[in-house]
Amino acid sequence: MASFSPLVLSIAATSFVTFQCLFHFVSPWISAQFCPGYRRLSPRHTVEWNSRTVSTFHALIVGLFCLYILLFDNAVNEDPVWGDPSLVKINVAITCGYLISDMLLICYYWLAIGDKFFVIHHLAALYAYYYVLSIGMLPYFANFRLVAELSTPCVNQRWFFEVLGYPKKSLPNMVNGIAMTASFFLVRIAVMPMYYTRMYAVYGTEPFYRVTFGGRCAWMGPSFCLDIMNVMWMHKMARGCISVLRSPGKHRRTAFIKVWGVVLSSD
Incomplete structure (x- = not known):
């Protein structure tokens, strides 16, 4: 019977404790020190603020580790199916600690951040990662899916601007909107051909048939479902950008000139 190594369990437990501390102690202190608007938030928004701060930190750590x-x-x-999963297990264990921590917070603060979709998402992810951590199968594909986390910081930043009262057409909001759309496309849409090419390459091979039926279900089913949703979300983002670009008004045109000026000057 498959089992978890002591290293995996210790990393997951450390991750859980770390993210709990970030939510309850670190985020409130840092946010109050460097963002005056944080003190004016309602209790509900304060909970979600701390939750999104933790989410951003997790996304950066795990996403950059994925790229490495x-x-x-x-x-x-x-060997994307049975290659040495040592580094991937560390990354996935960090994510599992975060998912358990976040799910606990969602349940405890249900009135503020409760969402059935996120609970289902977290449970499905934990089910899939069970096969990686216990058996070591499909490390390449498990790691590849986590690259999508790199789009999370801009999504969270959009919420931060909104709750702080930034106008939708303000320069910071528009710069972040462009970054959000670009990062979402790069790490969720543009990488699809690479991901499914590798999946097709191993399908039907001897290593593929060594993967258990449950492992195949946890691998293929969620992949197709998530990418269908990613395409739908990307379509919605693209329509929003095009709508703003086509909207009349000197103020909006000037704002976009400023946005692209900032983007180009940073290259």
């Missing part, structure tokens, strides 16, 4: 593994972990890249 994709670029430099030859064992996983050469």
Whole structure:
């Protein structure tokens, strides 16, 4: 019977405690120190603010680790089904600690941040990661899905601007909107051909048939469902950008000139 290694369990437990501390202590203190608007938030918004702060921190840590593994972990890249999953297990264990922590907070603060979709999402992710952490199968594909976390910081930043009262057409909001759309496209849409090409390449091979039926279901089913939703969300984002670009008004045109000026000057 498959089991978790002591290292995996300790990393997941440390991750859980760390994210709980970030939510209850670190985020409230830092936010109050550096963002005056935080003190004026309602209790409900304060809970969601701290939750999104933790989400952003997790996304940056795990997302950057994912890129490192994709670029430099030859064992996983050469054998995407059964390659040495050591680094991937560390990354996935961090994520599992976060998911359990976040799910606990969602249930405890249900009136503020309760969402059935997120509970289902977290449970489905934990089910899929069980096979990675216990058996070590499909490390490349498990790691690849986590790259999508790199679009999370801009999504959260959009909410921060909204709750702080920034106008939708303000320069910070528009710069973040462009960054959000671009990052979402790059890490969720543009990478699809690479992901499904690797999936097609291993389908029907001997390593593929060594994957348990439950592992295949946890791998393929969620992948297709998530990417269908990603395409729908991308379509919605693109329509929003086009709508703003086509909208009349000197103020909006001037704002976009400023936005692109900031983007180009940063290159």
